[in-house]
Amino acid sequence: MTTELFTGAEMVVKSLSALKVKYIFGYPGGSVLDIYDAIFQQDEIEHILVRHEQAATHMADGYTRATGEVGVVLATSGPGATNCVTGIATAYMDSIPMVVLAGQVASTLIGNDAFQETDIVGCTRPIIKHSFNCRSLTDIPDAIAKAFYLANTGRPGPVVVELPKDVLIPQNKGPFSIDTDIKMRSYNPNVKGHTKQIKKAAQTIAKAKKLVVYSGGGIVISDSSELLTTLVETLKAPVTNTLMGLGGVPGTHDQYIGMLGMHGTLEANKTMANADVILALGVRFDDRVTNNVEKFCPNATIIHVDIDPTSISKTINAHVPVVGLVEIVMQQLIDELKEINFTPDKDALSLWWQQINLWRNVKSLSYQQDENEKIKPQRVVEAMYKITNGEAYVCSDVGQHQMFAAQHYPFAKPRQWINSGGLGTMGFGLPAAMGVKLAFPDKHVICITGDGSIQMNIQELSTCSQYNLPVVIVTLNNRSLGMVRQWQDMVYGGRHSSSYMESLPDFIKIAEAYGHVGIQIDTLDELEDKLTQAFAIKDKLVFVDVMVDEKEHVYPMHIRTGAIDEMWLSKGVKA
Amino acid sequence: MRRILAILMENEPGSLSRIVGLFSQRAFNIESLTVAPTDDNSLSRMTIATKGDDKVLEQIVKQVNKLIDVIKITDITDRKHIERELLLVKVSAMNDKSRTEVKRITDIFRGNIIDIGKQVYTVQLTGDADKLNAFINALQNETEIIESARSGCVGMARGDQALRI
Numbered sequence: 001m002t003t004e005l006f007t008g009a010e011m012v013v014k015s016l017s018a019l020k021v022k023y024i025f026g027y028p029g030g031s032v033l034d035i036y037d038a039i040f041q042q043d044e045i046e047h048i049l050v051r052h053e054q055a056a057t058h059m060a061d062g063y064t065r066a067t068g069e070v071g072v073v074l075a076t077s078g079p080g081a082t083n084c085v086t087g088i089a090t091a092y093m094d095s096i097p098m099v100v101l102a103g104q105v106a107s108t109l110i111g112n113d114a115f116q117e118t119d120i121v122g123c124t125r126p127i128i129k130h131s132f133n134c135r136s137l138t139d140i141p142d143a144i145a146k147a148f149y150l151a152n153t154g155r156p157g158p159v160v161v162e163l164p165k166d167v168l169i170p171q172n173k174g175p176f177s178i179d180t181d182i183k184m185r186s187y188n189p190n191v192k193g194h195t196k197q198i199k200k201a202a203q204t205i206a207k208a209k210k211l212v213v214y215s216g217g218g219i220v221i222s223d224s225s226e227l228l229t230t231l232v233e234t235l236k237a238p239v240t241n242t243l244m245g246l247g248g249v250p251g252t253h254d255q256y257i258g259m260l261g262m263h264g265t266l267e268a269n270k271t272m273a274n275a276d277v278i279l280a281l282g283v284r285f286d287d288r289v290t291n292n293v294e295k296f297c298p299n300a301t302i303i304h305v306d307i308d309p310t311s312i313s314k315t316i317n318a319h320v321p322v323v324g325l326v327e328i329v330m331q332q333l334i335d336e337l338k339e340i341n342f343t344p345d346k347d348a349l350s351l352w353w354q355q356i357n358l359w360r361n362v363k364s365l366s367y368q369q370d371e372n373e374k375i376k377p378q379r380v381v382e383a384m385y386k387i388t389n390g391e392a393y394v395c396s397d398v399g400q401h402q403m404f405a406a407q408h409y410p411f412a413k414p415r416q417w418i419n420s421g422g423l424g425t426m427g428f429g430l431p432a433a434m435g436v437k438l439a440f441p442d443k444h445v446i447c448i449t450g451d452g453s454i455q456m457n458i459q460e461l462s463t464c465s466q467y468n469l470p471v472v473i474v475t476l477n478n479r480s481l482g483m484v485r486q487w488q489d490m491v492y493g494g495r496h497s498s499s500y501m502e503s504l505p506d507f508i509k510i511a512e513a514y515g516h517v518g519i520q521i522d523t524l525d526e527l528e529d530k531l532t533q534a535f536a537i538k539d540k541l542v543f544v545d546v547m548v549d550e551k552e553h554v555y556p557m558h559i560r561t562g563a564i565d566e567m568w569l570s571k572g573v574k575a
Numbered sequence: 576m577r578r579i580l581a582i583l584m585e586n587e588p589g590s591l592s593r594i595v596g597l598f599s600q601r602a603f604n605i606e607s608l609t610v611a612p613t614d615d616n617s618l619s620r621m622t623i624a625t626k627g628d629d630k631v632l633e634q635i636v637k638q639v640n641k642l643i644d645v646i647k648i649t650d651i652t653d654r655k656h657i658e659r660e661l662l663l664v665k666v667s668a669m670n671d672k673s674r675t676e677v678k679r680i681t682d683i684f685r686g687n688i689i690d691i692g693k694q695v696y697t698v699q700l701t702g703d704a705d706k707l708n709a710f711i712n713a714l715q716n717e718t719e720i721i722e723s724a725r726s727g728c729v730g731m732a733r734g735d736q737a738l739r740i
Binding site: 121122125126129130131133150184185186187308309310313314 | 633637
């Protein structure tokens with residue numbers, strides 16, 4: 001009996017099939033043409049051709065954030081691979097599993113400054129979880145299987161697999177086998193929380209008079225929002241979500257006090273500042289949450305649960321550190337609370353909620369919309385919420401619109417809110433929305449963006465035509481780089497250095513040129529009708545260009561160098 | 576304060592660059608770094624001498640441990656441990672006086688003269704960093720140092736404790 005032999009390129013595709021990959025997001029080029037040839041000759045995996053490799057990474061990323069499945073990117077050597085760098089960094093900062101297959105020049109040419117040669121392993125070293133270089137074709141299945149395993153376990157993240165041209169070519173063949181049950185002696189992520197720490201955490205919680213639960217992206221990634229909700233309901237304590245953790249508890253839940261941080265609600269930040277115990281779940285005390293770390297919640301005992309030990313006590317010292325998968329630790333904690341017959345201290349709780357409700361009554365997210373004035377961006381988000389019943393996938397770019405969406409669209413479920421929280425990548429929104437739409441063609445998928453961000457990957461309107469991805473793009477058009485302008489207003493004496501877009505295109509014509517539908521909204525009276533009309537169109541991409549008030553700022557906002565609860569509530573008004 | 580970290584890692588291409596990259600990316604300090612395969616050729620052993628307060632050290636240890644290639648890392652500073660560094664130093668030995676002095680100092684420090692040229696001696700000395708510094712100072716008082724090379728320290732815990740898989 002003869003063993004069937006395969007080329008390296010075929011092994012790449014067979015490995016991906018074995019790992020149940022449905023889509024590859026990519027762009028062909030010289031060093032990966034053999035892989036493209038292998039893709040052409042099979043029909044298990046569909047390749048999605050983007051118009052720029054950065055978009056391939058964001059599209060894979062959006063697909064992953066919505067489905068939980070590892071996204072796969074394929075790019076050629078040199079510029080193809082370097083174009084992926086921003087998307088890899090975006091995924092890295094938000095702990096999104098991703099496998100990037102990057103072509104490389106032939107091994108014999110590496111180091112010679114060959115055509116389209118870049119040391120992509122070197123370029124991406126600080127922004128990946130790990131990387132592999134396949135030196136022979138037999139390395140390929142193992143590298144790809146390990147890449148998936150590493151990307152999707154522990155704290156997830158992107159993994160790069162470099163594939164030199166000479167291991168892919170048809171002249172070079174070998175037998176194929178893949179072992180997807182990976183064990184690595186150097187990698188054993190801790191999954192269960194240490195029993196002693198769990199007991200300590202439960203005792204700390206039981207003694208708390210002013211407890212707050214602060215939860216983040218870890219809850220979303222681990223699909224443990226229901227468990228979180230159960231825990232929170234057991235504790236009867238207030239819960240706040242980070243920007244990455246929105247949807248971790250339903251946005252309309254009684255105990256939910258809104259997002260915290262730089263543009264969080266006053267009640268969330270005040271509750272944090274006044275808490276005696278903070279239960280931090282799957283968060284990393286990002287600087288956009290803490291404000292000045294020196295002044296951060298001085299009276300609180302902090303219980304910090306995270307899978308990544310480096311996140312614990314990195315910026316804020318944790319009094320009770322618990323390393324483990326947040327879903328497992330939460331269950332351990334629930335069990336331990338039962339074990340010690342935990343019941344919340346009713347009197348303390350009632351006082352605590354009385355205080356929180358006073359902060360809530362400030363209504364820190366309120367804004368002023370006069371009927372005859374320009375449309376306020378917040379109103380657009382509220383209208384979208386109403387029309388989509390709060391059930392849409394909302395994919396955001398970066399800037400004021402991102403914060404308005406985070407504040408005014410209460411997400412019922414995790415994975416519904418998709419944004420570049422850590423890296424803050426403008427140009428993320430549209431390709432991410434395309435990835436979501438590919439996975440959920442029957443759901444409303446919104447790309448909320450601005451006139452600045454949308455132009456950073458606007459070429460993807462072409463990909464949307466090719467693969468029929470009818471997302472609804474809602475551009476909050478303020479004819480300026482709004483968040484930059486806001487900082488210039490507040491910190492730089494109103495000097496609008498390069499924040500004004502003087503030559504905006506006609507977005508409607510652009511949309512139409514790609515075969516999509518464009519809808520222009522200029523006044524408040526037409527807002528709801530035209531948005532309703534936009535969401536009623538199911539089979540075509542709709543580009544809604546909404547003219548909004550360019551002077552509107554995002555509030556509340558941290559006062560720089562202040563404590564977490566020192567905030568501007570509106571222009572010139574401090575909390 | 577100065578800390579000595581012992582690291583056991585996969586002997587894979589790129590492993591060293593991941594460690595070095597991590598230190599520069601996160602603005603950690605490297606005083607010295609030595610690395611070589613161990614008796615098990617699939618493993619590399621690295622010793623890093625670094626500086627930082629407790630908080631920085633905690634991050635260094637955690638961040639290094641997070642690298643996929645790293646199997647184990649321990650901070651051996653506070654344990655009973657052995658720390659050794661190798662020094663090769665080429666000194667001027669032009670006349671009887673300097674030759675005698677170099678020989679005498681070398682003997683005192685239990686070093687070895689391992690090569691001679693027409694006008695130079697090359698001396699080898701092992702020890703901890705303090706001993707090597709003292710030796711260099713002593714030589715400088717008697718003659719001219721033409722060239723010196725230090726290995727950076729390697730370290731190991733004393734007694735039965737072992738860093739192994």
